[in-house]
Amino acid sequence: MSNTFIALAVPALLLLSAIFILLFGLSSYYTKNRAYYITLATLFIAFFISINGIGVLHSAEILPQIFNSMIVYDTFSATFISLFLLGGFLTLAIAKSFVDKTNFFTHESFVLFLLSLFGMVILTMANELLTAFISLEIASMSVYILVGLNRDSLKASEAFFKYLLLGSFAASFYLLGMMLIFAQTKSTNLDVIAEYILNTDLNSQLLVVAGSMLIMITIMFKIAAVPFGAWVLDVYEGASLPITAYMAGVFKIAIFAFALRVFLKDYITFQAIYDPLIIGGALITMAVGSLLAVIQQSVKKMLAASSVVHSGYLLIAFASTGEATSSAASAIIFYLFAYFISAIGAFGVLSYISKGSDNLINYDDLNGLAKERPIIAASLTVFMLSLAGFPSTIGFIGKFYIFTSAIEAGYTFLAFFGALSAFISIYYYFKVIVHLYFKESGHLEVDYGYKVSLAFIVISALIVLWGGVGTSLLLDIPGINALNALSKYSLESLGL
Amino acid sequence: MSTLSLMIFLPIITAFALFVTKIHINIVKTLYMIVTGIVMYLAFSLYVAFDANASMQFIEYHPWIAEYGISYHIGVDGVSLGIVMMNAIIMPLVAIALYKQRDKRGYWINLLFVQGGIMGAVLSLDLMLFYLFWEVMLLPIFFMIGLFGYGNKHFITMKFNIYTILGSLMMLIGILYVAVQYKGQFGVYSFDLYDLKNVKLGARESFFAFSGFMLAFAIKIPIFPFHTWLSETYRSAPTGAVIVMSALMAKLGAYAIWRFLFTLFPETSHALAPYFIGIGLFGLIYFGISAMSQSHLKKMFALSSASHLSLVVVGFFIYDVYGLVGSSYLIVAHAVSSTALFLMAGMLFERTKTYHIDSLGGIAAVAPKFALFFAFFALSIVGVPLTAGFVAEVLIVLGAFEYDIYVGFISATTILLAMLFMFKMISQVLYGKVSESAKNFQDLRLHELIALIPLALLILAMGIFPNYFIKKIEPTAKSFAAGKEAVYHE
Numbered sequence: 001m002s003n004t005f006i007a008l009a010v011p012a013l014l015l016l017s018a019i020f021i022l023l024f025g026l027s028s029y030y031t032k033n034r035a036y037y038i039t040l041a042t043l044f045i046a047f048f049i050s051i052n053g054i055g056v057l058h059s060a061e062i063l064p065q066i067f068n069s070m071i072v073y074d075t076f077s078a079t080f081i082s083l084f085l086l087g088g089f090l091t092l093a094i095a096k097s098f099v100d101k102t103n104f105f106t107h108e109s110f111v112l113f114l115l116s117l118f119g120m121v122i123l124t125m126a127n128e129l130l131t132a133f134i135s136l137e138i139a140s141m142s143v144y145i146l147v148g149l150n151r152d153s154l155k156a157s158e159a160f161f162k163y164l165l166l167g168s169f170a171a172s173f174y175l176l177g178m179m180l181i182f183a184q185t186k187s188t189n190l191d192v193i194a195e196y197i198l199n200t201d202l203n204s205q206l207l208v209v210a211g212s213m214l215i216m217i218t219i220m221f222k223i224a225a226v227p228f229g230a231w232v233l234d235v236y237e238g239a240s241l242p243i244t245a246y247m248a249g250v251f252k253i254a255i256f257a258f259a260l261r262v263f264l265k266d267y268i269t270f271q272a273i274y275d276p277l278i279i280g281g282a283l284i285t286m287a288v289g290s291l292l293a294v295i296q297q298s299v300k301k302m303l304a305a306s307s308v309v310h311s312g313y314l315l316i317a318f319a320s321t322g323e324a325t326s327s328a329a330s331a332i333i334f335y336l337f338a339y340f341i342s343a344i345g346a347f348g349v350l351s352y353i354s355k356g357s358d359n360l361i362n363y364d365d366l367n368g369l370a371k372e373r374p375i376i377a378a379s380l381t382v383f384m385l386s387l388a389g390f391p392s393t394i395g396f397i398g399k400f401y402i403f404t405s406a407i408e409a410g411y412t413f414l415a416f417f418g419a420l421s422a423f424i425s426i427y428y429y430f431k432v433i434v435h436l437y438f439k440e441s442g443h444l445e446v447d448y449g450y451k452v453s454l455a456f457i458v459i460s461a462l463i464v465l466w467g468g469v470g471t472s473l474l475l476d477i478p479g480i481n482a483l484n485a486l487s488k489y490s491l492e493s494l495g496l
Numbered sequence: 497m498s499t500l501s502l503m504i505f506l507p508i509i510t511a512f513a514l515f516v517t518k519i520h521i522n523i524v525k526t527l528y529m530i531v532t533g534i535v536m537y538l539a540f541s542l543y544v545a546f547d548a549n550a551s552m553q554f555i556e557y558h559p560w561i562a563e564y565g566i567s568y569h570i571g572v573d574g575v576s577l578g579i580v581m582m583n584a585i586i587m588p589l590v591a592i593a594l595y596k597q598r599d600k601r602g603y604w605i606n607l608l609f610v611q612g613g614i615m616g617a618v619l620s621l622d623l624m625l626f627y628l629f630w631e632v633m634l635l636p637i638f639f640m641i642g643l644f645g646y647g648n649k650h651f652i653t654m655k656f657n658i659y660t661i662l663g664s665l666m667m668l669i670g671i672l673y674v675a676v677q678y679k680g681q682f683g684v685y686s687f688d689l690y691d692l693k694n695v696k697l698g699a700r701e702s703f704f705a706f707s708g709f710m711l712a713f714a715i716k717i718p719i720f721p722f723h724t725w726l727s728e729t730y731r732s733a734p735t736g737a738v739i740v741m742s743a744l745m746a747k748l749g750a751y752a753i754w755r756f757l758f759t760l761f762p763e764t765s766h767a768l769a770p771y772f773i774g775i776g777l778f779g780l781i782y783f784g785i786s787a788m789s790q791s792h793l794k795k796m797f798a799l800s801s802a803s804h805l806s807l808v809v810v811g812f813f814i815y816d817v818y819g820l821v822g823s824s825y826l827i828v829a830h831a832v833s834s835t836a837l838f839l840m841a842g843m844l845f846e847r848t849k850t851y852h853i854d855s856l857g858g859i860a861a862v863a864p865k866f867a868l869f870f871a872f873f874a875l876s877i878v879g880v881p882l883t884a885g886f887v888a889e890v891l892i893v894l895g896a897f898e899y900d901i902y903v904g905f906i907s908a909t910t911i912l913l914a915m916l917f918m919f920k921m922i923s924q925v926l927y928g929k930v931s932e933s934a935k936n937f938q939d940l941r942l943h944e945l946i947a948l949i950p951l952a953l954l955i956l957a958m959g960i961f962p963n964y965f966i967k968k969i970e971p972t973a974k975s976f977a978a979g980k981e982a983v984y985h986e
Contacts, residue, residue, distance in 0.1 A: 391627060404564070427654070434654060437639065480560075
């Protein structure tokens with residue numbers, strides 16, 4: 001399969017499938033269930049098309065005469081596209097019971113789902129600020145609506161409005177920043193901007209610096225870094241569980257992928273100006289996120305707050321990209337893998353056991369689950385350990401890379417604070433395990449059904465474990481080394 | 497797979513397999529016995545095959561995370577051999593003693609898991625591998641206390657867990673720091689102990705990295721002032737977990753000081769040695785006095801165990817052949833004795849439903865066999881001649897005198913402190929008027945005897961024929977001390 005074909009086929013497939021469901025969704029033949037399976041099949045096929053592009057080094061502008069080098073398909077984007085498609089597939093596959101038991105998951109929600117994925121796919125391929133903005137907005141708009149899917153719930157509506165208003169407000173910073181950059185560099189193409197920055201004296205490109213900073217605000221907002229992440233708790237709380245999983249596990253990673261591209265291509269040159277800001281951001285993000293996570297009473301909100309802490313860890317690595325570019329950047333990519341699979345799994349378990357209710361899943365709702373459902377409890381435990389960075393899980397390897405890159409860049413104190421917030425996170429993640437295993441349950445045994453969803457949860461848990469200890473010495477399945485090579489390749493393809 | 501790998505992974509894999517399958521508890525127990533039996537057999541064959549003239553042997557090396565030079569690098573030497581043997585011997589004996597009492601699958605699965613974890617941590621020669629096992633072995637204990645413990649167990653297991661992980665994370669930063677410095681000096685990453693010891697660190701950096709490691713070890717052992725988790729955790733932990741913690745995990749902390757700190761930061765360790773000897777001696781006295789005032793049997797044993805571990809730390813930090821051999825010997829001797837004592841405390845509780853020394857008494861009149869063994873093990877802990885502890889303590893005291901006459905004097909006299917509280921405890925628990933709770937005290941049953949007799953024999957053998965055991969440690973100790981001698985005792 002040629003790379004051009006992959007780059008065109010994946011978004012086209014998503015888009016066509018979305019349009020198809022949109023057109024035929026109202027006919028009585030295409031019920032919600034059929035739309036669900038069409039979406040799953042689309043994601044499955046697209047995933048298998050897109051994984052042909054990973055693992056080998058390549059980078060090319062797609063149809064430059066048509067798209068005017070707006071779109072670049074390289075190993076970097078190929079890796080992340082595969083990740084999104086896998087994430088979308090896993091989210092939906094695990095959420096089967098949720099989709100069945102609720103009435104607000106209609107066929108349009110799958111259209112939005114596919115459209116948001118389409119936006120993210122383009123976003124990672126975008127090599128130009130305007131394209132990136134448009135695709136970001138396509139994805140964001142779809143996610144806004146997905147958040148407010150449950151019209152009957154007051155919380156969902158509140159979350160929807162909050163996210164929509166704040167999100168649009170934050171997006172305007174991006175536009176302003178892009179305008180400032182364009183005013184000075186006369187281009188929105190990342191390569192051209194990078195060249196301009198390199199060849200111009202730092203003092204005479206104030207507009208670029210200011211513009212980049214404004215763009216950074218939007219990115220910080222989207223990844224819920226403190227102080228721009230005030231929306232995150234309410235929105236994650238209001239959204240239904242599969243959507244929360246999707247936002248935390250997939251959408252956030254798309255933003256990080258784009259941020260990484262912009263950072264490595266353009267910002268890296270004036271890293272010195274940004275580093276203090278990012279370091280400060282990382283520190284308060286970790287501190288505030290930890291504080292928020294500790295005081296939560298519901299597991300869903302705890303996971304939402306802890307996703308802020310994980311953004312903080314990633315910011316550590318972003319701060320380190322200046323001094324230890326290659327190891328820090330590949331640490332970010334690996335950490336995204338790790339967080340992706342753990343978050344999808346953790347939220348997936350919650351959505352599986354909530355069975356479509358509006359319930360926030362308090363800690364007490366987990367009591368005694370280990371006795372009734374040892375497999376679910378064990379999987380959730382694995383995800384918690386991974387998020388906490390406990391060794392033998394993929395989350396530990398991710399933290400290991402991030403802390404190593406921070407120390408390599410000379411920011412030992414950042415690694416130290418990272419370790420401290422990992423230490424705090426032990427409390428709230430292990431609290432889940434305490435409730436799962438040690439507390440007696442008051443409720444009767446429940447039949448959750450949906451063995452297929454369960455199977456995907458277990459597969460995710462196994463991936464988490466294999467990603468933490470896996471080696472080709474034992475089995476010929478890609479382990480830590482392969483994932484690491486994957487992140488290295490995608491990094492190299494950016495051509496730095 | 498080599499013997500060592502088999503000893504690490506056989507229990508872990510069995511534990512996983514038992515977890516995912518739902519089989520009857522009796523089969524679980526039988527499998528537990530078979531697996532720990534195999535591990536014990538492997539350990540004995542290892543002991544026989546162990547070359548008494550060489551230091552590190554049975555080395556196994558596979559690259560694991562190639563990019564960062566992390567490898568699966570294991571091997572055994574004289575000092576780690578002792579802990580390996582203890583781990584292999586204690587686990588099946590614990591099972592025999594508790595065979596009838598514990599009917600929960602989780603109990604046995606966790607014990608198997610922790611055996612593999614400890615084995616891995618002892619044998620690792622790669623810092624990341626060590627860290628992996630070091631953390632992983634915590635989980636089974638966390639679960640065992642939370643599931644099968646007593647009292648306010650959820651709070652206590654969480655506290656223990658968080659406390660320990662704080663140390664581990666600081667150690668992680670230390671490990672990473674040293675590895676990054678290695679990369680800066682040699683151009684490639686490596687987490688191998690033998691590579692990392694070549695790193696040159698400035699005094700300040702070395703001190704901070706040392707502190708990170710030391711915090712983890714100090715909490716695990718524990719040495720003063722990081723002991724605040726100790727007595728509550730031991731009190732509420734079930735017998736199996738207490739034995740693992742006191743006989744194996746605490747020892748592992750002391751062993752890790754020697755293995756990692758002395759290898760990675762020789763200058764800093766040596767410079768700080770007087771402080772740690774001071775802390776150790778203080779701990780010896782402090783824990784001894786605290787133990788004296790305890791009325792709860794398990795808490796008392798916990799503190800007495802901490803007191804002896806302080807002595808082990810002193811022995812390591814005095815930096816010579818006597819101290820090292822003595823400490824390694826004490827690790828083994830104390831592991832055996834404390835296993836037996838905690839087992840007997842568990843039996844005592846099972847029969848009388850109390851751990852309070854005040855409400856016990858006169859057991860010797862009702863259950864002579866129990867009293868005999870109890871007294872024997874209690875005396876072996878304090879190091880009465882003919883027991884293993886005696887040999888070890890004599891060696892450490894000899895080393896201490898060599899190091900400094902005052903240190904020698906203090907350590908020699910403070911060891912007597914242990915006598916005080918142990919004799920007091922023995923007289924209260926075993927003799928005197930037959931108490932209410934001891935009236936229907938059943939003497940030792942056959943399976944309990946089967947578990948205790950080997951431990952007693954081992955203690956006697958180690959006390960009477962120390963040479964046979966020490967000759968395995970000696971080459972390691974000599975090669976270690978020779979290196980130090982050249983540097984420090986010009």
